[in-house]
Amino acid sequence: xxxxxxxxxxxxxxxxxxxxxxxxxxxxxxxxxxxxxxxxxxxxxxxxxxxxxxxxxxxxxxxxxxxxxxxxxxxxxxxxxxxxxxxxxxxxxxxxxxxxxxxxxxxxxxxxxxxxxxxxxxxxxxxxxxxxxxxxxxxxxxxxxxxxxxxxxxxxxxxxxxxxxxxxxxxxxxxxxxxxxxxxxxxxxxxxxxxxxxxxxxxxxxxxxxxxxxxxxxxxxxxxxxxxxxxxxxxxxxxxxxxxxxxxxxxxxxxxxxxxxxxxxxxxxxxxxxxxxxxxxxxxxxxxxxxxxxxxxxxxxxxxx
Amino acid sequence: xxxxxxxxxxxxxxxxxxxxxxxxxxxxxxxxxxxxxxxxxxxxxxxxxxxxxxxxxxxxxxxxxxxxxxxxxxxxxxxxxxxxxxxxxxxxxxxxxxxxxxxxxxxxxxxxxxxxxxxxxxxxxxxxxxxxxxxxxxxxxxxxxxxxxxxxxxxxxxxxxxxxxxxxxxxxxxxxxxxxxxxxxxxxxxxxxxxxxxxxxxxxxxxxxxxxxxxxxxxxxxxxxxxxxxxxxxxxxxxxxxxxxxxxxxxxxxxxxxxxxxxxxxxxxxxxxxxxxxxxxxxxxxxxxxxxxxxxxxxxxxxxxxxxxxxx
Amino acid sequence: xxxxxxxxxxxxxxxxxxxxxxxxxxxxxxxxxxxxxxxxxxxxxxxxxxxxxxxxxxxxxxxxxxxxxxxxxxxxxxxxxxxxxxxxxxxxxxxxxxxxxxxxxxxxxxxxxxxxxxxxxxxxxxxxxxxxxxxxxxxxxxxxxxxxxxxxxxxxxxxxxxxxxxxxxxxxxxxxxxxxxxxxxxxxxxxxxxxxxxxxxxxxxxxxxxxxxxxxxxxxxxxxxxxxxxxxxxxxxxxxxxxxxxxxxxxxxxxxxxxxxxxxxxxxxxxxxxxxxxxxxxxxxxxxxxxxxxxxxxxxxxxxxxxxxxxxxxxxxxxxxxxxxxxxxxxxxxxxxxxxxxxxxxxxxxxxxxxx
Numbered sequence: 001x002x003x004x005x006x007x008x009x010x011x012x013x014x015x016x017x018x019x020x021x022x023x024x025x026x027x028x029x030x031x032x033x034x035x036x037x038x039x040x041x042x043x044x045x046x047x048x049x050x051x052x053x054x055x056x057x058x059x060x061x062x063x064x065x066x067x068x069x070x071x072x073x074x075x076x077x078x079x080x081x082x083x084x085x086x087x088x089x090x091x092x093x094x095x096x097x098x099x100x101x102x103x104x105x106x107x108x109x110x111x112x113x114x115x116x117x118x119x120x121x122x123x124x125x126x127x128x129x130x131x132x133x134x135x136x137x138x139x140x141x142x143x144x145x146x147x148x149x150x151x152x153x154x155x156x157x158x159x160x161x162x163x164x165x166x167x168x169x170x171x172x173x174x175x176x177x178x179x180x181x182x183x184x185x186x187x188x189x190x191x192x193x194x195x196x197x198x199x200x201x202x203x204x205x206x207x208x209x210x211x212x213x214x215x216x217x218x219x220x221x222x223x224x225x226x227x228x229x230x231x232x233x234x235x236x237x238x239x240x241x242x243x244x245x246x247x248x249x250x251x252x253x254x255x256x257x258x259x260x261x262x263x264x265x266x267x268x269x270x271x272x273x274x275x276x277x278x279x280x281x282x283x284x285x286x287x288x289x290x291x292x293x294x295x296x297x298x299x300x301x302x303x304x305x
Numbered sequence: 306x307x308x309x310x311x312x313x314x315x316x317x318x319x320x321x322x323x324x325x326x327x328x329x330x331x332x333x334x335x336x337x338x339x340x341x342x343x344x345x346x347x348x349x350x351x352x353x354x355x356x357x358x359x360x361x362x363x364x365x366x367x368x369x370x371x372x373x374x375x376x377x378x379x380x381x382x383x384x385x386x387x388x389x390x391x392x393x394x395x396x397x398x399x400x401x402x403x404x405x406x407x408x409x410x411x412x413x414x415x416x417x418x419x420x421x422x423x424x425x426x427x428x429x430x431x432x433x434x435x436x437x438x439x440x441x442x443x444x445x446x447x448x449x450x451x452x453x454x455x456x457x458x459x460x461x462x463x464x465x466x467x468x469x470x471x472x473x474x475x476x477x478x479x480x481x482x483x484x485x486x487x488x489x490x491x492x493x494x495x496x497x498x499x500x501x502x503x504x505x506x507x508x509x510x511x512x513x514x515x516x517x518x519x520x521x522x523x524x525x526x527x528x529x530x531x532x533x534x535x536x537x538x539x540x541x542x543x544x545x546x547x548x549x550x551x552x553x554x555x556x557x558x559x560x561x562x563x564x565x566x567x568x569x570x571x572x573x574x575x576x577x578x579x580x581x582x583x584x585x586x587x588x589x590x591x592x593x594x595x596x597x598x599x600x601x602x603x604x605x606x607x608x609x610x611x612x613x614x615x616x617x
Numbered sequence: 618x619x620x621x622x623x624x625x626x627x628x629x630x631x632x633x634x635x636x637x638x639x640x641x642x643x644x645x646x647x648x649x650x651x652x653x654x655x656x657x658x659x660x661x662x663x664x665x666x667x668x669x670x671x672x673x674x675x676x677x678x679x680x681x682x683x684x685x686x687x688x689x690x691x692x693x694x695x696x697x698x699x700x701x702x703x704x705x706x707x708x709x710x711x712x713x714x715x716x717x718x719x720x721x722x723x724x725x726x727x728x729x730x731x732x733x734x735x736x737x738x739x740x741x742x743x744x745x746x747x748x749x750x751x752x753x754x755x756x757x758x759x760x761x762x763x764x765x766x767x768x769x770x771x772x773x774x775x776x777x778x779x780x781x782x783x784x785x786x787x788x789x790x791x792x793x794x795x796x797x798x799x800x801x802x803x804x805x806x807x808x809x810x811x812x813x814x815x816x817x818x819x820x821x822x823x824x825x826x827x828x829x830x831x832x833x834x835x836x837x838x839x840x841x842x843x844x845x846x847x848x849x850x851x852x853x854x855x856x857x858x859x860x861x862x863x864x865x866x867x868x869x870x871x872x873x874x875x876x877x878x879x880x881x882x883x884x885x886x887x888x889x890x891x892x893x894x895x896x897x898x899x900x901x902x903x904x905x906x907x908x909x910x911x912x913x914x915x916x917x918x919x920x921x922x923x924x925x926x927x928x929x930x931x932x933x934x935x936x937x938x939x940x941x942x943x944x945x946x947x948x949x950x951x952x953x954x955x956x957x958x959x960x961x962x963x964x965x966x967x968x969x970x971x972x973x
Binding site: 042145147149150152153154156160161162233237240241244245247268278281282286289290293 | 317318320321322324325328329332333335336439442443445446447448450451454458462545549552553556557568571572574576579583586587590591594
């Protein structure tokens with residue numbers, strides 16, 4: 001046996017409260033989400049892409065001396081050059097300017113549709129989820145039956161019958177588009193309403209509105225944000241789809257969809273006319289998808305490290 | 306139980322259908338230049354047909370009931386633009402073509418999507434996983450019609466590997482089916498991957514290994530079988546996506562399917578065809594969603610089809 | 618008494634974002650044929666990792682066997698490849714996991730899941746395997762086995778499901794059964810039934826059992842010998858009588874003192890061991906239990922204590938057994954339980970190589 005000095009066997013002073021110390025710094029919920037989001041390289045790439053696109057949508061048309069509507073038939077169908085950075089279309093209009101004007105329209109459509117879906121969906125879903133019982137049943141049955149109506153077919157029908165315009169398109173898209181958001185909000189509210197802080201609030205006498213707005217909806221924000229971020233590319237897709245069917249915004253207004261659709265017949269000879277709007281449709285949808293995915297992953301408690 | 310469930314779903318289906326048919330009827334009445342409006346800039350034969358079918362001199366509620374009756378007997382009425390053609394004619398000539406195209410696309414999307422997803426999940430967090438998922442994100446971000454144009458431009462026009470358009474041989478079906486399948490394939494790949502990852506982390510995977518089963522047996526009998534459930538659920542929206550996607554794909558590739566007829570009728574404002582085909586498509590979609598739900602109920606033993614979950 | 622399993626100097630670590638977690642830091646024990654060894658400890662002590670390492674179920678990255686041997690019937694399992702282990706898992710060693718709700722495949726019939734094991738290890742037909750499955754269901758006490766063999770897991774209650782899991786583990790008559798907290802997720806009454814079942818089966822089939830639990834009451838019920846684990850090491854090991862009636866390690870005292878008992882005085886507070894187990898990415902210097910040990914001495918913070926042998930079968934890893942250590946009295950509730958145990962050495966013997 002090794003020699004150990006006898007004084008080593010004296011009792012040590014042990015501070016048992018030391019044992020209860022928490023060693024990891026605690027993070028607030030949103031800080032944690034932000035950190036995790038930032039680590040996702042693909043999602044950050046998407047954010048940068050979006051910032052660039054929005055920047056160009058705002059400032060792009062101002063960068064050239066052309067405007068989106070002026071015809072210049074002499075210079076029709078010219079490939080990209082120093083005069084016209086993206087070339088010209090069949091009426092001699094500058095594609096660069098039209099691309100960024102189109103960006104404004106496409107983004108506007110996407111954002112408006114998503115926001116309207118958000119309002120209707122959040123109100124519908126939170127009331128349905130919070131009330132529960134009969135109210136919930138009725139509200140969701142209605143939504144289910146409405147959901148059974150094929151989305152695109154309904155939109156097409158409406159666009160055919162009513163005059164094509166920005167307003168009509170947005171209304172057509174939001175008629176059944178809110179249902180998805182409503183379902184998600186309802187799910188969240190149902191999950192949260194049984195938590196104890198809600199019961200505490202009720203005991204303190206808070207009315208339904210207060211509980212909804214102060215507790216349930218803010219705590220569902222995560223899922224709401226993700227859904228919204230993923231609705232926008234869907235709306236942009238729908239707009240492009242409608243344009244390809246000839247149901248897009250009327251000329252001379254340009255959206256990416258109408259520009260792409262107009263460029264189709266002459267694709268073999270003037271490919272740049274399709275290339276630019278099509279590329280930006282894809283990049284924008286990609287960016288929103290990637291950001292939405294990143295948000296969803298950052299909010300997922302199972303992925304926390 | 307099963308019967309009760311199907312019965313309930315069929316009723317919902319009919320309610321949705323009812324909404325659609327009524328909506329189309331209403332919209333038709335509201336359409337300027339439509340069959341119900343005053344302007345009769347149409348050839349007399351067509352006017353005669355319309356009158357006969359829609360009873361244009363009758364009050365609107367009778368017209369409505371008549372319309373409902375004819376739809377339920379599968380008669381969608383005469384074409385608004387083409388003399389002597391009925392909507393049913395167009396459907397019977399166009400649908401088989403679209404059906405073939407759609408089936409091809411669904412098969413491609415499922416086969417490649419599932420394999421890609423399983424492969425990705427098995428190589429989780431390695432470069433193959435990242436590569437596959439980046440491709441998948443691109444797949445869902447490029448709209449099918451842009452993909453179609455891309456394929457047509459590069460593989461057909463420039464490289465001359467495939468025919469550019471029309472529907473004459475197997476080679477003609479390749480590019481359109483690929484274009485249609487691209488987005489759903491990417492979606493299925495992502496879905497399969499996340500489902501597999503979730504399943505692989507489940508306790509029963511560990512139990513399977515503790516029983517001494519080989520890796521292959523574990524993956525196939527325990528993992529994939531459970532991971533496929535969400536993919537089966539997705540078949541409903543998949544059908545819808547393929548169906549609507551076909552509109553533009555057929556237009557771009559000049560394929561004489563129902564989608565093309567539909568698009569043409571939109572451009573021509575051939576209201577009756579638009580209405581008839583819309584109703585037809587709606588029936589198709591609702592029926593396929595119902596079929597998929599029943600299929601899912603048969604595959605997942607936990608689902609009791611009367612609505613709740615079995616056992617305790 | 619021949620030894621079925623001998624674990625010598627086992628060390629297992631995990632590579633993680635935060636560093637290398639030393640889950641098991643030098644563990645030695647053995648299991649005799651036909652006996653039940655209980656491994657007790659709190660969450661994070663390493664008891665589950667130990668059992669899963671024996672079965673080689675730990676994914677090897679990020680896990681790693683740093684050192685040691687696991688001799689099963691003389692064969693070192695630590696050196697086996699995954700493919701070689703396939704022949705042993707389910708056949709010679711069976712395992713029962715904690716949560717019966719999640720350890721069965723929800724989309725596969727119960728009979729098929731049991732039959733799989735039989736088919737894999739003895740190449741019989743499907744019909745034969747199904748017959749065996751019915752036999753096993755009967756063995757574990759499930760009524761109407763011929764019907765139930767065709768049912769799915771969700772059609773069984775928690776206790777029934779655990780019986781199915783036991784049936785699956787016993788399907789090929791394994792020599793060793795490892796039960797990792799099999800009753801923790803069940804109601805107390807069902808718990809008792811399952812324990813009875815296991816004891817019954819052991820009598821019938823003479824299987825050796827390693828029983829992992831955090832519940833000392835269960836230990837007293839089923840075990841022949843006990844090993845107490847803390848922070849990846851075995852701190853005390855002996856027969857059930859020895860560990861319950863003559864415990865030597867302060868951690869064991871803490872565990873025993875925190876068991877509520879009808880003998881406790883009315884005003885006595887229930888003793889809880891304060892604090893939490895140490896972070897195994899950075900195991901503390903000296904005795905890992907020192908920070909929570911009211912009996913700690915200066916040396917506990919400097920050097921890891923050696924293993925002392927108190928009888929042929931009783932070991933404890935604490936400086937308190939050193940000849941120079943002061944004599945301390947365990948907490949009151951433990952003292953009340955102390956009884957004379959036979960064959961104790963007059964002085965504890967320092968063990969040069971742990972465990973022998």
